Amino acid sequence: MLKNTGFCDRYIIMKNWQKEYSKSIRNIDEIPSHLVDKDISSLKRVSEKYPFFSNRYYLNLVSNHPELKPVIIPDERELEDNTGLEDPLGEEIDSPVPGIVHRYPDRVLFLTHNICPIHCRYCTRKRILGKNVNFGKNTWDRGIKYIESHKEIFDVLISGGDPLLLNNSEILYLLEKLKNIEHVGLVRIGTRVPAAFPERINSELINTLKQFIPLYMNIHFVHPLEITEEVKTACLRLSGAGIILGAQIVLLKGINDNVETLKILLRELLKIGVKPYALFHPDNTRGTAHFRLSIDKGISIVHKLRGFISGMAVPNYMVDLYRGGGKVEICYNYIKSKDGDTYEIENYEGKHFEYR
Numbered sequence: 001m002l003k004n005t006g007f008c009d010r011y012i013i014m015k016n017w018q019k020e021y022s023k024s025i026r027n028i029d030e031i032p033s034h035l036v037d038k039d040i041s042s043l044k045r046v047s048e049k050y051p052f053f054s055n056r057y058y059l060n061l062v063s064n065h066p067e068l069k070p071v072i073i074p075d076e077r078e079l080e081d082n083t084g085l086e087d088p089l090g091e092e093i094d095s096p097v098p099g100i101v102h103r104y105p106d107r108v109l110f111l112t113h114n115i116c117p118i119h120c121r122y123c124t125r126k127r128i129l130g131k132n133v134n135f136g137k138n139t140w141d142r143g144i145k146y147i148e149s150h151k152e153i154f155d156v157l158i159s160g161g162d163p164l165l166l167n168n169s170e171i172l173y174l175l176e177k178l179k180n181i182e183h184v185g186l187v188r189i190g191t192r193v194p195a196a197f198p199e200r201i202n203s204e205l206i207n208t209l210k211q212f213i214p215l216y217m218n219i220h221f222v223h224p225l226e227i228t229e230e231v232k233t234a235c236l237r238l239s240g241a242g243i244i245l246g247a248q249i250v251l252l253k254g255i256n257d258n259v260e261t262l263k264i265l266l267r268e269l270l271k272i273g274v275k276p277y278a279l280f281h282p283d284n285t286r287g288t289a290h291f292r293l294s295i296d297k298g299i300s301i302v303h304k305l306r307g308f309i310s311g312m313a314v315p316n317y318m319v320d321l322y323r324g325g326g327k328v329e330i331c332y333n334y335i336k337s338k339d340g341d342t343y344e345i346e347n348y349e350g351k352h353f354e355y356r
């Protein structure tokens, strides 16, 4: 059992991240007892279907801040949800070769493996987390060939699992191959690592990544409590190396579905050099119904942010449609009426103005 030592003590960024990662917790019995307020056997049943996993840094953060508990601690409601879909985004339908999802005209998702710094309970790819999914160099090479032979592909998003948990030589291999494809103009890394396992952002990784700038990185955050000194250091090291950082946030019932929490998160992100890029409505993934909120509530939250905090801090609110429909931005409608070329437009305070 991990001792609850009041882990507010500074966590030291370790150079040997593999050693630290190898100490990650998979066993429900090792979760601090104050985070398990229900019958432990029911959590074990949940974890058999949807494995529990956390590195020690994040588990200690949750141990200190139980507000973050729903992010990683199994919940028996996961087994009760039959409404969601195993593959809500239809990634398998849009996969021309293993590991590649090609849905939009000029961009592909490149899945590298299914290993993560933590298992987020609301994950869209819950179906493959902790399962033995066959990614590897042969699969990557097939994906690279696919991209080489499709000249319309401009933008490659490397994701997973988490690509920053590959070792440096693997990251180097992938980035070299992708950056050398002439028609690929944009390579992005989608990652949870800087927010959930900051000790991975060491000098060797920075030296590997900075060879490939311009390089974009979208970091997944869900709560301001995730922005610790270690995370701040990790993000500043990445941006200091020239990597362009954005944040993608999942809007989650019971974690961040209120204006105040999001306001703090969005502002704190800007302070550490991370531009809030997307706020995702939770996907309709099986086992995650307890995280879902209505789109109306999401619109109302964003409406109460826009205009009230810096425009730089407000992300696009996106819904990813079922079965490959793709991402759509959902907005409050500020246009209240139109008469010829005259519009009646509402401002952020709810006042109406005529605009020709």
Ligand code: SF4
Binding pocket: 115, 116, 117, 118, 119, 120, 122, 123, 124, 125, 129, 160, 161, 162, 192, 220
């Ligand atoms: S890090 Fe990303 S892919 Fe991994 S469990 Fe969390 S949401 Fe899913």
